[in-house]
Amino acid sequence: MILLLKYCRNIFLVTVLLFLTTKIWANETEVDSTKSEAGASHEKAFKPGDFIIDHVLDNHEWHIAKFNGTHISIPLPVILYSRSEKNQGLHVFMSSKFHHGEAVYDGFKLEIEGPHKGKIVEVNEAGEIDETAPYLIDLSITKVVLELLLVFAFMLWIFLSVSKAYRKRRDKAPKGLQSWMEPLIIFVRDDIARPSIGHKYEKYLPYLLTIFFFIFISNLLGLIPIFPGGANLTGNIAITMILALFTFVITTVNANANYWKHIINAPGVPWWLKIPIPLMPVVEIIGVVTKPFVLMVRLFANITAGHIIALGFFSLIFIFGEMSPGAGYGISILSVIFTLFMTMLELLVAFIQAYVFTLLSAIYFGLATEEHH
Amino acid sequence: MELVTPGIGLIFWMLLSFTLVLIILKKYAWKPILQMIKEREDNIENALKSAEKAKEEMAKLQSDNEKIINEARKERDIVLKEAREIKDKIISDAKVQAGVEAGKIVENAKSLIQGEKMAALTDIKNQISFLSVEIAEKILKKELSKDASQKEYIESLIKDINLN
Known part of the structure; x- marks a missing residue:
């Protein structure tokens, strides 16, 4: 978060630039917006379910606001x-x-x-x-894809400049962005990779660092309601699926004979659980698939749930606002307080989910490469 | 349902961009960063170790110094003691020597005095004998053939002088 604050000036500049470009497009749409204004009299009633799902799902345009019947959005x-x-x-x-x-x-x-x-x-x-x-x-290139590319561009920019700083300031104390990133890098190395994987941790560290920072940055950007944040990136099942798939492939490719032996012929299990019905092997093989599946669902569900709850609190304002404007204003205070609390919680969740996904991936790698003893 | 249905486009873009980013970051970011961190940690550890070692060495040097100083002090004491002894010996030797020398000088002086005295005595004896002869001559001149007893008396006188 602090990191984002530090670079919010750059983000602000980018946002302003994009607003300038969208302005042109907004003017262009004004022609048909007058058309839709005629139908604005029979404005649809506010449906919180649709409102929430629309925000959580992917979109072909990046909607920013609706102003006087004109949609301000970034065409994709x-x-x-x-x-x-x-x-x-x-x-x-x-x-x-x-x-x-x-x-x-x-x-x-x-x-x-x-x-x-x-x-x-x-x-x-x-x-x-x-x-x-x-x-x-x-x-x-949908909203989520654009967000994905932005996150990756952001990551490349951060870590390539940090890498440059390391090369330039060899054997010196970290400085600036470098000192923001170093504790996190060392956290992933010393508290996630090393204890979970053992002495072979260095091989998996680049992947673990990449997913940790990808999930963490995506989660944080998801908390910012306006462009370039707001897209539900880690709360999208396709994204978490690919992440889980990578973990699964790396685990399977690097698995040693000991790992396969535990799956096919688990030691310490009574023989009648294996022959004639291979109960244990079946359970173990299901386990191989469920591990990445659970990774995928956990991240997706946690982030999506966070977005849905925050949006739910905002929906309350409009639900009450439809009844009477006074109730809408009244409930808005409560909603803002709740949303503030939720966002604080989500800040924590953003880190915890990145940590959990990385830690579990590391544990799976550790299990797959564990030596027999 | 759409919430849990992964879109083909998203899968495609995620797979492509994630793979690319992973490769780029691995090569140009993680490898150098991790290597530098490790290098720096090793350096810090080495520096701390060598500082510890230097400290130990310093302590050892200090104790060595103390030992050397103590030894030097002891040596100095011995040297001083020896010097004192030598001094005392030299003084006592010198005293003895001086005594002997003084004795010798006194002896010399005594013998010299004795010699001088003897010479003086001889001289006086000669003088006396000369005087005696003169006196005798005078007496003889006066009464040479006169009295034999007088001659005898003079001889006895000379004898007396000679005995002295």
């Missing part, structure tokens, strides 16, 4: 690979072409309602969903 590139006869091939365009789901572009449509909500679908001439089209490969 859409990259599609279609296998249907009509639209065969690669399609790259900006998500602004969809006009928030109101327009069809190039035979594609962004659904805002129904079972395909938030997804890009192929449409036929009549403008209806082409159900017969083969699965559309959507490689768009």
Whole structure:
């Protein structure tokens, strides 16, 4: 957090720049926003469930605010690979072409309602969903992908400059950014990797450090409600799945004979649990898969739950606000206090989840490479 | 349901970018950082160890110094004692020597005095004999053939002088 505060000036500059670019686009959409203003009279009632899920899920545009009926959002590139006869091939365009789901572009449509909500679908001439089209490969730079790339760019910038600082200040006390990072690096090395893995820890340290900082930075950025934060990165199942997959692959590739022996023929287990029904081996093999699966779900569920609770408190303001404006203002005080508390808790969770994911990965590596004794 | 359905695009981008970032960070960040941290830790440990060693050495040197000083002090005492003894011996020797020498000088002086005395006596004797002869001559001149008893008396006189 402190780290973020230190660099919030840079982030602020980036945000301002992006706002300037979005302003142009916001002007462009004003034409159709007048159109939608006509329908604004029958404004939908506030649905907290949709509101929360929309914020937690991925999106094809980075919505920042709605101001006087104009959506202020950052359009994101859409990259599609279609296998249907009509639209065969690669399609790259900006998500602004969809006009928030109101327009069809190039035979594609962004659904805002129904079972395909938030997804890009192929449409036929009549403008209806082409159900017969083969699965559309959507490689768009969505909100989460952009956040992912931002986090990675941020990480590269931090650690390459820290690395440079180390090379420049050889055998000297750490300074600046370097001294922010060194305790965390040493924490991962001495409190996660070394006790869990043993003397071979150095081989796994680059991976452990990468996931630790990736999860930690992503979690912290997720707590910032406005761009470049706000995307639910570590609360996205695809992200946690790839992280867990990496841990699983590294564990399996580096596993020694002792590890496999424990799975197939666990020592110290009565023979009748193995023959004729291989009960223990089956349980052990399930265990091999459940370990990364649990890693994936734990991180996803913790971060998503944090976002849902914080958003839930904010939803209260609008729910009461619909009843009467006074109640809305009144409850907002309570909501802000609760959200403050939740955010404080989430700061802790941001670190704990990064720690737990890294620690468990390290323990799995340790188990897979443990020598027989 | 969408919440727990991983999107293909996200999987693709995550896989690609995570792999790239992992490789880049491993090569250009983690390896040098970890190596430098380790190097620095080793350096600090070595420095502390050598400081400890230097301290020990200092203590040893100090005790050595003390020992040397003590030894030197002892040696000095011995030397001083010896010197005192030598001094005393020299003094006593000198005293003895001086006594002997003084004795010798006194002896010399005595013998010299004796010699001188003898010479003086001889001289006086000669003088006396000369005077006696003169006196005798005078007496003889006056009464040489006169009195034989007088001559006898003179001879006895000379004899008396000679005895002295």
